[in-house]
Amino acid sequence: MQPILAVDHLTKRFGGLVAVDDVSFELFEGQILGLIGPNGAGKTTMVSLISGTVQPSAGKVVFQGAPIAHLPAFRRSRLGIGRTFQLMKPFPGLNVLDNVAVGALFGTGGGKRQLGEAREDAAHWLAFVGLGHRERQRADELGGPDRKRLELAKALAMNPRLLLLDEVMAGLHHGEIDEVVSVIRKVQSRGITVLLIEHVMKAIQRLSDRVLVLHHGTKIAEGAPDAVLNDPQVVDAYLGTRRV
Amino acid sequence: MSLLLQIIVNGILLGGLYSLMALGLALVWGVLNIVNLAHGAFIMLGAYASYYLFTLLNVDPFAALPLCMLVVFACGFVLQRYVLNLIVRAPMFNTLLITFGIDVVLTYLAQIVFSADFRVVNPSYAGANFTLLGTTIPLVRALAFAMAIALTLTVWLVLGHTRLGRAVRACAQNLVAARLYGVEPRTVYALTFAMGAALAGAAGDLYGVVSQINPYIGDPLTAKSFAISIIGGLENPLGVVVGGLFLGILESLTSLYIGSTYTDVASFGVLVLVLITRPRGLLGKTT
Amino acid sequence: MMRAVGSIAFAALLLTLLLVPWLAPPALIQFGTTTLLLATLAQSWNIIGGYAGYASFGNSVFYGIGGYGTAIAMVQFGLPFGIGILLGALLAVFFALLLGLPVLRLRGHYFAIATLALAEAMTGVVSNLDIAGRNIGLVLPLRKGDAFFYELSLGLLAVATLTVFWISRSRFGFGLIAIREDEDAAGVMGINTTLYKALAFLLAGFFSALAGGIHAYWITFIDPVSAFDITLNVMMIIMAIFGGAGTIFGPLVGAVLLSSISEILATEITGMASLFFGLVIVVAVVFMPRGLTDLMQRMPGLGWRYFRENLRLHRL
Numbered sequence: 001m002q003p004i005l006a007v008d009h010l011t012k013r014f015g016g017l018v019a020v021d022d023v024s025f026e027l028f029e030g031q032i033l034g035l036i037g038p039n040g041a042g043k044t045t046m047v048s049l050i051s052g053t054v055q056p057s058a059g060k061v062v063f064q065g066a067p068i069a070h071l072p073a074f075r076r077s078r079l080g081i082g083r084t085f086q087l088m089k090p091f092p093g094l095n096v097l098d099n100v101a102v103g104a105l106f107g108t109g110g111g112k113r114q115l116g117e118a119r120e121d122a123a124h125w126l127a128f129v130g131l132g133h134r135e136r137q138r139a140d141e142l143g144g145p146d147r148k149r150l151e152l153a154k155a156l157a158m159n160p161r162l163l164l165l166d167e168v169m170a171g172l173h174h175g176e177i178d179e180v181v182s183v184i185r186k187v188q189s190r191g192i193t194v195l196l197i198e199h200v201m202k203a204i205q206r207l208s209d210r211v212l213v214l215h216h217g218t219k220i221a222e223g224a225p226d227a228v229l230n231d232p233q234v235v236d237a238y239l240g241t242r243r244v
Numbered sequence: 245m246s247l248l249l250q251i252i253v254n255g256i257l258l259g260g261l262y263s264l265m266a267l268g269l270a271l272v273w274g275v276l277n278i279v280n281l282a283h284g285a286f287i288m289l290g291a292y293a294s295y296y297l298f299t300l301l302n303v304d305p306f307a308a309l310p311l312c313m314l315v316v317f318a319c320g321f322v323l324q325r326y327v328l329n330l331i332v333r334a335p336m337f338n339t340l341l342i343t344f345g346i347d348v349v350l351t352y353l354a355q356i357v358f359s360a361d362f363r364v365v366n367p368s369y370a371g372a373n374f375t376l377l378g379t380t381i382p383l384v385r386a387l388a389f390a391m392a393i394a395l396t397l398t399v400w401l402v403l404g405h406t407r408l409g410r411a412v413r414a415c416a417q418n419l420v421a422a423r424l425y426g427v428e429p430r431t432v433y434a435l436t437f438a439m440g441a442a443l444a445g446a447a448g449d450l451y452g453v454v455s456q457i458n459p460y461i462g463d464p465l466t467a468k469s470f471a472i473s474i475i476g477g478l479e480n481p482l483g484v485v486v487g488g489l490f491l492g493i494l495e496s497l498t499s500l501y502i503g504s505t506y507t508d509v510a511s512f513g514v515l516v517l518v519l520i521t522r523p524r525g526l527l528g529k530t531t
Numbered sequence: 532m533m534r535a536v537g538s539i540a541f542a543a544l545l546l547t548l549l550l551v552p553w554l555a556p557p558a559l560i561q562f563g564t565t566t567l568l569l570a571t572l573a574q575s576w577n578i579i580g581g582y583a584g585y586a587s588f589g590n591s592v593f594y595g596i597g598g599y600g601t602a603i604a605m606v607q608f609g610l611p612f613g614i615g616i617l618l619g620a621l622l623a624v625f626f627a628l629l630l631g632l633p634v635l636r637l638r639g640h641y642f643a644i645a646t647l648a649l650a651e652a653m654t655g656v657v658s659n660l661d662i663a664g665r666n667i668g669l670v671l672p673l674r675k676g677d678a679f680f681y682e683l684s685l686g687l688l689a690v691a692t693l694t695v696f697w698i699s700r701s702r703f704g705f706g707l708i709a710i711r712e713d714e715d716a717a718g719v720m721g722i723n724t725t726l727y728k729a730l731a732f733l734l735a736g737f738f739s740a741l742a743g744g745i746h747a748y749w750i751t752f753i754d755p756v757s758a759f760d761i762t763l764n765v766m767m768i769i770m771a772i773f774g775g776a777g778t779i780f781g782p783l784v785g786a787v788l789l790s791s792i793s794e795i796l797a798t799e800i801t802g803m804a805s806l807f808f809g810l811v812i813v814v815a816v817v818f819m820p821r822g823l824t825d826l827m828q829r830m831p832g833l834g835w836r837y838f839r840e841n842l843r844l845h846r847l
Contacts, residue, residue, distance in 0.1 A: 051719060077721035085719075091712035093777075102709045105702050106721030115700055158721060279640050330817050334845035336640050337586050338816050341772065344765055345812030352806040430847055463761070467651050470644055505659055505666075512652035519645045520633045 002065055004029040004193050005050070005162055010059035012045055019045040021217035022059070027162070032184070032194040034208035034225065036201075038238050041214040043197045044086060047164045050195070051083040052076040063162070080108040082160030084151040086167045086197075090139035097122050097135040100153045107158025118157075125153045129183055145176050152183065162193045169200045181206055201239070205229065213238065250379045251496045257381065259492025260389035261450055265465060266472035266484045267396050268443035271403075274478040275412055276436055278328065278339050282347035283469055284462025286441045288354060290316050290448025291457045295363050305365050305453050306387060312449040313442040320441025325434035332433065347462065354459035363457040370453075388450040395446055396485055399439075412436050464508075471515040477525020486526055548685060552678035560677045564749065566790040567684035568742045572767040573774070573782035574691040575738035580768065581776030582698060583731040584711025585635065588764045589646030590739045592630070592653050593623040595758035597740025598747035602669045603662055605748075612674070616744035623740030624733055631732040635725070638714075650761055658755040668754025671747060680749040687745065688783075691738045696779050707731055708777070769808070773815050775824030784823055817842070 003026035012020040020042045027033050035043050048054040050061055052073035061069045068076055082103075091099050100122035105111045112118040126132045129149040134142065142150060148168050155163060165184070169177050181203050188194060198204050204211060204225060211228040213221040215237045221228045228234055269283045293312040297303040303311070323346065331338050372383040403409040414422040415432045422429060451461070468491065476487025491511055498510040518525065552560050572590060580586045600619025604610040610618070634645045658666045698704035706727045709717035718724050747753045766789075767782075774785025789811065797804040818838045819826045830837045 053715070053719060073718045074721050074723050077719060083719060085716070089713050089716040091709055091716070093712050094708065098705070102705055102717075102722075103720055105705055108721075111702075111721060113702060115702065115705065118702075118705075154720065279644075327813065327817070329847040330842060331820075331845050332847040334816075334820060337643070338820055338845070340586070340640065340643060341769070342813055342816040345809045345816065348805055348809030349813065350809075352803075352809065356803075356806070433847060464651075467647065471648065474641075474644065503659070505655060507655070509652045509655040509659075512648040512655075515648040516634070516645055516652075519637055519641055519648075523637065523641060 001028065003027055004064055005195075006060075006062040007046075007050070008060040008062065010046070010049060010061065011057050012042075012049055012054060013057045018217050020049065020056075020214075023214070023217070023219050024059075025212055025219065025222060027193060027195060029161075029193050030188065030191055031209045032188055032196060032207050034204040034211040035195060035197045035214065036199070036204060036211060036238065037214035040216075042217040043214055044166055045217075046214065047083060047166055047195070047197060050076075050162075051081055051164055074106075077106065077158060078108060078110055080159070080161035081164065082107070082155040082158045082162070083164035084148075084155050084166055084168055086170070088147045088151050090142070090147060090150055090154075092138070092140040094139055095135070096126065096131065096137050096139050096142070096150060099139045099150060100125055100157045103154040103157030104159075108160060111158070122153070122157055125157045128156065128186070129153045130179065145172055148172070148180070152180075156187065160192060162195065163187065164195045164197075166197045167199065168196075169198055169203055172200075177203055201229065246378045247500075249377065251500050252493055253376075253379045253381065255493030255496030256489060257385045257389045257492070258496060259489035260392040261385075261447065261454070261488075262468065262472055262492050263396055263485045263488030264392035264443065264450065265447040266469040266476070266488055267399060268440035268447070269466070269469040270473040270476070270478055270484045271399065271443065272437055272440035273473060275403075276332075276415075276433060277336070278332070278437065279336065279343065280437075280440070281340060281343040281466060282350060282462075283343075283440075283444055284464070284466035285347045285350035285354075286316050286320065286444035286462075287448040287451060287465050288457070288459060288462040289319060289350065290445030291365075291452035291461070292354065292358055292363075292448075293445065294449040294452045295365050295457055298365050298367070304367055305449055306391065309391065309446055309449055312445045316445025316448070317438045317442035321434050321438035323441075324437035325430065328437065329430055329433060347466070351459050351462055358459060360458060360460075363452075365452040365457070367453070382454075384453045388454055391450060392447070393485070395443065399443065400482065408435070468511065471511050473525075474515060474523075475518050475525055479524065483525055490526070549682070552681050557677060560681050562790075562794055564677065564681045564684050566786060567681070567688050568746055569766065569770065569790060570783050570786035571684070571688045571691050571742045572739055572763065573770040573786045574688065574695055575735040575742070576767045577695060577771045577776060577778075577782045578698065578707075578738075579728075579731045579735040581771055581778070581781070582695075582704060582707040582711065583728055584707075585728060585731070586640075586643045586768070587646045587732070587735065588643050588761075588768070589630075589634075589650045590735060590767060591650050591759050591761060591763045592646075593627060593736035593739040594743035594746075594763060595653055595657070595755075596623040596626055597743030598753050598758045599657065599663055599669075599743075600740070601744035601747050602671050602753045605671055606669045607662055612748055616741060616748070619744040620737055620740045623736045623743075627733045627736035628729065631729055631736075632725075635728045635732060647761075647764075650759060650764060653759040654755045657759070664754070666755065668752065668758075671751045671753065673751050674748065680745060683745055684742075687738070687741055692779065692783065694734065694738075699779055703727065703730070711777075766808075769812055769815075772820075772822055773811070775822030778822070778824045781822055781824045788823075817845075820845070 005027040008024050010020055010023050037043055045054060049056050052071060056069050060067055063079060097119060101118040104118035104121040126135060129152050131146060131149045131153060152168060169180050177200060184194060184207055196207060208225050211225045212219060213228060213234050220237060221231045221234050265287060269280060272278050272280050290312045293315045294305045294308050297308045297311060298305055331342055369383055373380050411427050411432055414427060415429050472484055472487035472491050475490055476483030494510055495507045498507050551563055576590055597619040600622040601615040604615035604618045630649060637645055657663050706722045709722055710724050710727060714724055770785035770789050771782040773789060775781025793804040793808060796807050818841055820841060
């Protein structure tokens with residue numbers, strides 16, 4: 001079976017710094033891949049290389065069988081790649097509903113053409129992530145956890161085939177983390193493939209079909225969650241004391 | 245050949261004055277992130293200050309330099325402290341608009357108070373010139389050039405090597421930290437902006453010696469100062485010198501080889517090119 | 532009920548505006564025409580500056596190109612006004628594309644400065660062209676009847692405003708707003724930012740050119756300095772912002788208000804009107820940076836706190 005995403009010897013240099021160093025992996029449709037590693041390991045850069053915010057120095061990115069490494073970000077979005085940002089960027093002047101409507105208007109395949117339809121879609125996705133009651137609020141008035149839900153709704157409204165989530169659980173407490181985990185499960189149940197960057201290990205364990213570990217830009221481990229999380233190299237580089 | 249040399253020398257002399265003109269703008273822009281569209285109005289005020297000192301009190305324009313700077317310094321300080329400080333944290337566009345408003349107010353106040361008549365500052369040595377390497381150099385232009393370069397270097401030294409300079413740069417980089425170190429940003433901002441204004445005033449004083457004065461000279465000079473700041477680059481304080489000399493020589497050459505009506509086209513054409521290809525200026529690093 | 536009253540009031544206003552040439556003295560008709568043209572300029576700036584968030588200081592370029600296109604077509608080639616003004620507009624659109632694409636890659640105040648530089652350079656470029664009459668300019672054929680120009684300007688403003696109305700509730704408009712609010716995020720969400728910015732810039736240039744063409748024919752004269760008047764740029768920006776950038780009626784309100792007050796003052800000391808303009812700008816930017824429409828929407832709820840809020844957010 002053809003992978004939905006194939007990353008092949010992908011490298012990114014910023015001047016003298018090698019942020020991503022010769023990384024290759026495959027992602028199959030409907031899977032959830034967890035991407036972990038210490039800060040500065042190159043995780044966000046990897047996501048940016050896939051979403052198109054950043055162009056690679058070398059290597060290939062193949063999405064649904066077609067190479068996309070030199071397409072601009074907006075074209076990749078139209079092909080079906082959606083992402084959230086670590087530093088959340090809601091459109092400040094628009095209300096919550098319209099923020100998500102932008103995603104519906106311009107998503108996969110060019111999105112909806114009619115504003116009314118897009119707003120209906122937006123309402124649906126807001127309810128999906130649990131923000132339905134805040135439709136009319138200004139987006140910049142939302143608190144931290146709600147902003148993350150908004151980011152997720154915006155990305156989902158684009159109808160992605162592949163969803164890149166960049167630390168959506170940072171700063172959340174246990175109850176909130178559980179909620180986000182269940183939302184991501186719902187997303188997967190709709191057939192959407194997920195690449196998940198996280199520092200919250202219990203979420204990684206519960207959600208991921210496979211886990212990939214980056215350290216100083218290189219891949220140091222890849223495999224089933226339990227195996228990877230107990231890999232001594234990973235423990236040394238990132239996790240700290242051994243878990244039993 | 246000697247014609248070309250003369251043209252280049254003319255360009256250099258003009259360029260020195262241009263550098264000083266742009267210095268105040270670049271200082272305020274680079275350090276305070278304030279884009280001051282009223283910069284030319286400060287130049288105009290400096291020119292009028294020197295004119296009145298000359299005609300009413302017989303003060304030599306070069307001797308009047310510190311006085312002109314002081315007058316415009318005071319204007320700048322008051323403006324920043326009580327008006328501009330109110331919008332420092334607003335989007336950049338607001339700064340553009342408000343300084344434009346100030347520019348209009350100053351220009352039309354000048355028109356009302358000083359009238360729109362052309363003024364000239366004509367010291368007794370105005371026509372004198374000397375020769376150097378086969379080129380003729382007007383004395384006033386040479387003096388203006390010398391003063392301009394001297395002031396530019398002084399500013400560069402002050403910013404880089406004095407306590408005040410460090411305080412200014414600290415504020416520019418991190419307001420909160422600066423406050424913690426006992427720096428009062430409102431005053432430092434006001435002082436910095438006032439310094440920029442004073443430099444414009446100095447340029448105005450020198451400008452009045454080599455060209456005519458009226459209330460409307462400000463806007464074209466603001467535009468030129470922009471061009472110079474961008475072409476030279478805001479990162480390096482010596483950028484304005486590079487930019488000023490570059491523009492002076494470019495205008496001189498254009499005037500001779502293409503036509504004097506094309507000088508503006510050349511200046512602004514180069515500006516647009518620089519913005520598109522090397523936005524950080526000739527001295528800036530390409531990202 | 533309120534809606535019906537509002538619609539009737541609106542219709543009555545439109546009717547009055549239409550009938551001005553038969554109701555008002557000549558001076559008022561002329562003032563009206565000038566204001567309508569300024570309002571069109573403000574509205575066209577609104578598209579690129581208000582909705583897309585790209586503060587262009589260069590619309591005067593297209594205003595002038597529109598005027599010169601019309602003038603050259605009529606004077607040098609003997610074409611009728613209708614053709615002339617269309618040619619002027621096409622020429623402006625062509626240049627908007629040519630100049631816009633490189634310049635729109637710049638952000639923030641660099642874009643503003645680049646457009647300002649283009650505007651400054653235009654006077655010099657045109658004053659060297661023989662076909663444009665060099666420094667002296669061109670004299671257009673005379674067409675009597677202020678009513679003609681008034682109604683034409685009114686029609687142009689109506690079309691421009693309808694366009695902005697369409698933009699505000701279209702997919703295109705949402706794209707522009709997203710670009711204004713956060714261009715990088717907009718790109719990631721699937722918006723072709725280059726295309727959209729260029730379209731907005733083109734539209735703004737198009738309407739500015741039409742206004743320039745009408746103006747040139749109206750005053751039967753065009754020369755480089757008046758055609759590419761830099762202060763036009765700032766006037767249209769101030770009017771749009773004072774009234775409320777990014778709204779449908781903001782630029783109109785701003786244009787009418789500021790024009791009227793400026794006109795009243797102009798009869799006093801010369802320079803007073805401009806002085807007033809300058810002070811208005813300073814005060815408005817400090818106390819009501821989001822314009823009159825925002826003030827009218829939020830002040831009823833907040834009272835004087837509205838102004839204190841704006842200060843608190845932005846002061847050092």
